Amino acid sequence: xxxxxxxxxxxxxxxxxxxxxxxxxxxxxxxxxxxxxxxxxxxxxxxxxxxxxxxxxxxxxxxxxxxxxxxxxxxxxxxxxxxxxxxxxxxxxxxxxxxxxxxxxxxxxxxxxxxxxxxxxxxxxxxxxxxxxxxxxxxxxxxxxxxxxxxxxxxxxxxxxxxxxxxxxxxxxxxxxxxxxxxxxxxxxxxxxxxxxxxxxxxxxxxxxxxxxxxxxxxxxxxxxxxxxxxxxxxxxxxxxxxxxxxxxxxxxxxxxxxxxxxxxxxxxxxxxxxxxxxxxxxxxxxxxxxxxxxxxxxxxxxxxxxxxxxxxxxxxxxxxxxxxxxxxxxxxxxxxxxxxxxxxxxxxxxxxxxxxxxxxxxxxxxxxxxxxxxxxxxxxxxxxxxxxxxxxxxxxxxxxxxxxxxxxxxxxxxxxxxxxxxxxxxxxxxxxxxxxxxxxxxxxxxxxxxxxxxxxxxxxxxxxxxxxxxxxxxxxxxxxxxxxxxxxxxxxxxxxxxxxxxxxxx
Amino acid sequence: xxxxxxxxxxxxxxxxxxxxxxxxxxxxxxxxxxxxxxxxxxxxxxxxxxxxxxxxxxxxxxxxxxxxxxxxxxxxxxxxxxxxxxxxxxxxxxxxxxxxxxxxxxxxxxxxxxxxxxxxxxx
Numbered sequence: 001x002x003x004x005x006x007x008x009x010x011x012x013x014x015x016x017x018x019x020x021x022x023x024x025x026x027x028x029x030x031x032x033x034x035x036x037x038x039x040x041x042x043x044x045x046x047x048x049x050x051x052x053x054x055x056x057x058x059x060x061x062x063x064x065x066x067x068x069x070x071x072x073x074x075x076x077x078x079x080x081x082x083x084x085x086x087x088x089x090x091x092x093x094x095x096x097x098x099x100x101x102x103x104x105x106x107x108x109x110x111x112x113x114x115x116x117x118x119x120x121x122x123x124x125x126x127x128x129x130x131x132x133x134x135x136x137x138x139x140x141x142x143x144x145x146x147x148x149x150x151x152x153x154x155x156x157x158x159x160x161x162x163x164x165x166x167x168x169x170x171x172x173x174x175x176x177x178x179x180x181x182x183x184x185x186x187x188x189x190x191x192x193x194x195x196x197x198x199x200x201x202x203x204x205x206x207x208x209x210x211x212x213x214x215x216x217x218x219x220x221x222x223x224x225x226x227x228x229x230x231x232x233x234x235x236x237x238x239x240x241x242x243x244x245x246x247x248x249x250x251x252x253x254x255x256x257x258x259x260x261x262x263x264x265x266x267x268x269x270x271x272x273x274x275x276x277x278x279x280x281x282x283x284x285x286x287x288x289x290x291x292x293x294x295x296x297x298x299x300x301x302x303x304x305x306x307x308x309x310x311x312x313x314x315x316x317x318x319x320x321x322x323x324x325x326x327x328x329x330x331x332x333x334x335x336x337x338x339x340x341x342x343x344x345x346x347x348x349x350x351x352x353x354x355x356x357x358x359x360x361x362x363x364x365x366x367x368x369x370x371x372x373x374x375x376x377x378x379x380x381x382x383x384x385x386x387x388x389x390x391x392x393x394x395x396x397x398x399x400x401x402x403x404x405x406x407x408x409x410x411x412x413x414x415x416x417x418x419x420x421x422x423x424x425x426x427x428x429x430x431x432x433x434x435x436x437x438x439x440x441x442x443x444x445x446x447x448x449x450x451x452x453x454x455x456x457x458x459x460x461x462x463x464x465x466x467x468x469x470x471x472x473x474x475x476x477x478x479x480x481x482x483x484x485x486x487x488x489x490x491x492x493x494x495x496x497x498x499x500x501x502x503x504x505x506x507x
Numbered sequence: 508x509x510x511x512x513x514x515x516x517x518x519x520x521x522x523x524x525x526x527x528x529x530x531x532x533x534x535x536x537x538x539x540x541x542x543x544x545x546x547x548x549x550x551x552x553x554x555x556x557x558x559x560x561x562x563x564x565x566x567x568x569x570x571x572x573x574x575x576x577x578x579x580x581x582x583x584x585x586x587x588x589x590x591x592x593x594x595x596x597x598x599x600x601x602x603x604x605x606x607x608x609x610x611x612x613x614x615x616x617x618x619x620x621x622x623x624x625x626x627x628x629x630x
Contacts, residue, residue, distance in 0.1 A: 028585070028610060028629045029578050061575050063629075 003090035005100045006133065007083040008124035009068075009075045012286055012326075012333030013251050015123035017131045019069040020080070020105075022087030027063030033084075035068030038076040038285075047078075047109050048085055055113035055160045060092045074330060076285050079118040082107030082137065085160055086167065095167035102134030107142075113160040117141035119253030122246055125149040137163070140174050141257035145250060147176035148243065148261055187232035187264070190408055192225070194399035195391045199226050202386040202493055204408050207233035208415040209472030210426035211465075212319065212341040212381060214304070217388035218358075219351040223344035224269075226388065227300045230342060231265040232405045233412050234298075241296045244336060248295055252288050266297035268339075272306035280314045286326040286333040291318045294339035304343040305373040312378050315341070319381045322429070338429075343382065345374070355390070383428060383465045384493045415475040427468045427475070439467040445484040452491050466490050512617060519615065523567025524551055527611035530623050536561055545594045548587060552611075553595065560604050562592045567613040576612035577626060585630055 003022045008015035018035075031045040052059050066084055068075055083105040090097045106124050108116040121142040128136045129152040136154045138146040143156035156174035157163050165171035190200065199215065203226055206213040215223040237245065246262045249255045255262075270279060270290040281289035291299060301307060318324045318337035326333050349366050352358035362370070391399070419426055423438050430438060441449065449470075453463055467482075470490035474482045513519040528538050536554035543550045552563040564584065566576035573579075588608055596606075608630040615621035 026627060026629075028580055028626060029575065061577060 001091050001093065001097075003087040003097055003100055005083055005087055005090075005103045005105060006128075006131070007080060007104060007106050008120075008127040009073060010077065010120040010123055010251060011073070011331060013123060013247055013288065013335060015120060015127040016070075016073060017127055018073065018075065019067070020083040020087050021067040021069070022084060022091045023065045023067075024060050024088075024091045025063045025065065029061040029063070031064045031066065033066045033068070035066075035071050036074045037068060037080070038074065040078045041068075041075050041080050044078070044081045044084055044109075047081055047111060048088065050111040051081075051085065051109040051113040051160050052088075054111060055164070057089070057092075057094065057160075057164065060088070064088065064091075074285070077118065077120070078108035078116075079106040079120065079124070081109040082115060082139075082157070082163075085109060086137075086163060089164055089167060094164060099167045099169075102132075103137065104128045104131075104133040104135065105137040107137070107139040107157065109160060115139045115157045115159055115163075117257050119255070120251050121145045122148060122243075122250040122255075125152055125154065126247075128152055137173065143174055143176055144258050144260040145246070145255060148246065187405065188225075188228050189232065189405045190229050191402050191404040193222060193229070193402055194396055196222060196226065196388060198493075199386050199388045200402070200408075202384045203230055203233065204412060205469065205472050205476065205493070206230065206340060206342070206384055207408075208412045208426075208476050209383075209419070209468065210340055210428035211383035211469060211472065212428070213343070213384040213386065214379075214382045215342070215344045215386055215388050216347055217344075218355045218390050219346060221388040221390040223388050224300075224302060227269075227298070227302075227342040227344060228267065229405065230298045230340065231267045233409050234265050234340075235409075235413055235416060237263055237265060237296060245296050248288050248292050248336070252293060254293070266294055267300065268294040268297065269300040269302060272301070272303045274307070274311060276308070276310050276314045279311050280318060280324045280337070281326045281333075281335050282328075284328060284330075286328060286331060286335075288335045289324070291315070291324060291337040291339060292335040295336045297339055299339040299341050301341070301343045304345045305370050307373075309373065309375070312373075312375060316377060316381065341382070380459055380461050380465075383469050385495055386493060411476055414478070415472065418475045418478070419472075427472045430468055430471075432464055435464050435467055439471040439482060441467070441470065441482040441487060442484060445470070445482055445487040448484055448487050448491070452494075456491070456494065458494075462494070466494055469493065513615070519569065520565075520567055523613040523615065523621070524565045526613050526621060526623050527563065527565040528552060530611060530625050531561070531563065531609075534625060543595060545591070545598060547590050547594050550588070550591045550595060555604075558604050559607060560596075560601065561607045561609050562588060562595070563609045563611055564588055565611045565613065567615060569614075570616055571614065576614060577610060577624075580610050580629075589630065 005020050007018050007020055009018045049059055086105055089095045090100050108118050110116055117139045121138050122145050125146045126149055129149050137157055140156035140158045146154040166173050242261050268290050279289050280291050322338035324335050324337045347353040348360055348362045349370050350361045353360040470482050470487045473486040473489050513522050531554050536556050538554050540553040551565040554561045566579055568576045607628050610626045610629050612624045613621050
C-alpha cells in the first residue's frame, strides 16, 4: 500500500518542498530509499527499524520502497526519519491514510522511538507555509521555532508512539503555547569602560553609520571589551531582521532546544585560526559561515593580522555586498552577510610597539611579516582606525564615571533615523554614486578633505569612506550640512594604524 | 498435517521443503525438480506452470530469534539463486518461458503448527 506526505530539504537557507512516498509491496524484506538521499538519510532505515520495534509496532517484513521527490534534489540530514516513519505507519495500515492529507513532518528518530530536534525547522516551516500545508509536525523541542511562522498550524511530537496514537485519533500532539516573553536580555554596558574617549567615540560613530572599525593597541587596552559593547548601541532587531537571523542560526544548527526568535543582535568572535569556509560559509553542502551568523549584528575579528591571508581576502565580497555566494559543483547558494566589522590588532607580534612602558622585542623581519598580513584592499574597506591606550592604575581610578550605553544609543538611534529618512540606508552602506548626492560638504570642509587626500595618500575608495564617516559625524550632531569640523573628526579617525612599523611610531 | 516435531536440523529442512512443495502445488504449480544440483550449488525446488518456470528457495526456521526466514535470503543468496537458475536453464531442455524467483518460508515452532508463507517474484 502507498502512503504520501511531505517534508522539506534545506538548500542553503531556504527549504524546498519534498514529497515522501512510502510503498509496502511484495517481495523479500528490504528497504530502498530513492531520491538522492545522503548518508544520514539512508541510515534512517536502521533507526526506523529499531524505533518501530521499541515502540511496539511490528516491522513490516516486506519490500519497502521510500521515494523522496523531486528525485534530482540532493537531500541531507536526519529530518526525514519522522515523515518516513509516518508514511510507513500509514502504508502498513496502522493508521488511516486520510490522516496524512496535507500533512508535513520533520524530525529525527532515536532508537527508542523518541523524536529528536533537528536543524532547519524554521526554513522548513516557511516552506510549509508557502505550500499551504494543513499541519506541520515537528519535534517537541523545535515547536517554539516552528510556531514563529504566522498562518501555519504546527504541532510537536515527543515520540513515535505519540504520533501513532494521534494519527489514529486517540491522543493529541503538543500545541504551541503563548510566545515567550519578548523582553530583551541585558547587554554589556559602556559605563564599564573608563577612559578611552576616542575609542568610545569611534564606537558611537560606527554604530550610527554602520561603519567598519579597527582598534589597535597593546594587549589589555580593552579592545575586546569595547567591541563587545557595540551590539548594545545598535537599534533593536526589526521583526524581519530577527526572522532572518533566526533562520541562519536554524540552518546552521545553532538554535538550542525550545529556542524562539532571536531578538538580540548577534556578536560573533571567531578565533583567528578559522578556515575560509568556516568564515564565509562553504562545505560540500553549503553551510553558513561566521559572516552570515553575524548578519544584522557584529563580526569581531580579534588579532586581525593572525587571520590567514585567504580568510581576510574572503571578507571582501561580504564587506562590499552584504552577502556571500558559495559556489560548489552541485549548487550555488547565497547567504546574507550584512554585518558591522570590528577588528582588533596588536601593533606588533609581541604587542608592545609604541608602548611607553614596555620595549618591543620583535625583530624587524617579524614586524615586516606582521604588517604584510593586512592587505591594502582590506584596510581600505575599514572606515575607522582607532588606537586604544592602556590606562595606568591611577588613570583608571581617577577617570570620571563613563556615559552608559542607553545615553549613547539614544544619539545613535536619532542619527540612524535621519539617515533612513534621507537615503533609506546607513551611511556606511551608501553606494558610491549616492555619496556625491547625500554627502555634500561645505567649501572649507572640501579644502581640508583635498589636502588630506594628498597628505594621507587616500585612495578613491578611502576618500569616499572618509566622506561617509564625516556624514555620520554630522548626523550625530544633528547637522544638515557636513561642516569642516565634522570632516576633521572623520579624518582624525582615519590615521593608518601603527602596525609593524617603527617609523610610524616616531612620526 | 505432520504431527511429530522434526528431530534435527536436517529433518527440519527436509520436512520444510515438503511443506513448501505442497504449498506450491496448491498454488497451481507442477513440481519439476527438488534439490537440483550442479557445480554451483543446489536449487531447493523448480516448479512450472504453462509458459512459466519458477525457481524457489525454501527457508525453514524454528523461530524468528535470528530474524525472519525471509530476511535470511540476503544479497549473496539472491545472487546465487540467479546463477543457479542460469545453470539450470543451460543444462535442461525447455521451451522459451518467463522465469520467476519465489521464496517459501516455513516457521515451525517447537509447540504449535508450522506457518508457511509464499513470496512470489522476489528478485
